[in-house]
Amino acid sequence: MITGNIQYLHRAAIDTARWDAAITAAGNGTLYAESAWLDNFCPHWDALVEGDYEQVMPLPWRKKAGIQYLGYTPFIYAGGVFGNDLNADRLKAFLDAVPPKFRYWDFPLNNGNNYTLPEYPMLLRRNFILPLSPSYTDIEKNYRKQIHRNIHKAKGLRFVVDTAVEVEEVIRLASLRHFNDYFSVKDYNSFLKIYGVRQGEGRAKIYGIRTNQGNLMASAVFFFAAGRAYYLLVGNHPDGKTAGASHFLIDAFIRDHCAQPLVLDFEGSDIDGLAFFYSSFGAFAEYYPTIRLNRLPAWLRWLKP
Incomplete structure (x- = not known):
């Protein structure tokens, strides 16, 4: 599936070396988007890839009652679009390119995807980081x-x-x-x-x-x-x-x-007590969006993961 210059690729079609090179080169690259990390924790993952892997978006997915959905995966705390020169239009283009078979979304993006998109309601969450x-x-x-x-x-x-x-x-x-x-x-x-x-x-x-x-x-x-x-x-x-x-x-x-x-990444938190604990070392907040979208028909919404 190709939308504009963005391709939807199944895991088997993803060039692992080029994928990891893209994550390494991205200004918002992260541990959680490395192919080995995704392979280790995700039962399934596909991806959206633009051009020659200039910008990429992993799509960890699961299946429930025959329905494929994009949801949280343990130990994967950042997703979304990775690359350089990102902006609201590029983020929207990727979200628009998510295949319609994924009718339920509930997953994190990353701090480089912090844009307001009227078509996609998002919730800001908080991480704490400390430059070392x-x-x-x-x-x-x-x-x-x-x-x-x-x-x-x-x-x-x-x-x-x-x-x-x-x-x-x-x-x-x-x-x-x-x-x-x-x-x-x-x-x-x-x-x-x-x-x-x-x-x-x-x-x-x-x-x-x-x-x-x-x-x-x-x-x-x-x-x-x-x-x-x-x-x-x-x-x-x-x-x-x-x-x-x-x-x-x-x-x-x-x-x-x-x-x-090096930056110490505390990986959270929206819990006030933990936030106070991390900030007590001098760490400061870094915000990232999460997205939740439910396009299931009304009679199927009880199947929400």
Whole structure:
């Protein structure tokens, strides 16, 4: 299917090397649009491609009751159009080119797609990012007082930083909060698989905070791509929350990765408490749109995914 200069391609027809080169070259490129990431987490994905892969849009899709739809996929927090020289007209052209067989949409776009389109109602959501290019001293002086207090508390409890935590241990802690809520066993297995690959490439790293008895109080998996470090999976022990473990962990990561051309991407949040926590390190909001469209006939709307 071709609309103007935009083609709809099934996954098998997508040139993986050219796709990944396009994501790398895009000013709004992201981990979540890399072909290997999409292949790992999406049961199905096709794409819209303009010209010689100048601009691209992944279309992760699922099927329910025989109906194909575009919906959220766990661990894929940005979608939409990727490329350079984007504007409202280009975004509309891509959205117009989505095949009509996808009659229900509910998915995120990205911070480079932040345009108002009357034909496509969107909701702005909030992410927090912290540039790590300044020195540690310059970053740390912007911490709120409560961050300093909690780091001091963690040090007083003799917590230690552990960068040799096994990913399975992070998943065990994370699943206490997420299991049967958003992530399934299959999702975690997919995460485990991609972590093994990226860690072997030097593009993934785990930080943990342990007590002096070896108990894991806080942990996080970071992935590196497109000039960002993504704070992607967090596993915290309930006792660590009031002991400053998460504060100590993020500070340790910042200390180790400051003065580099890198941005710490907190991957959220619209939840006020988390937003306050991330901003307490000096992070600032970055907005991106999400889109929801229901073109199902009235008698089928009960099938909404």
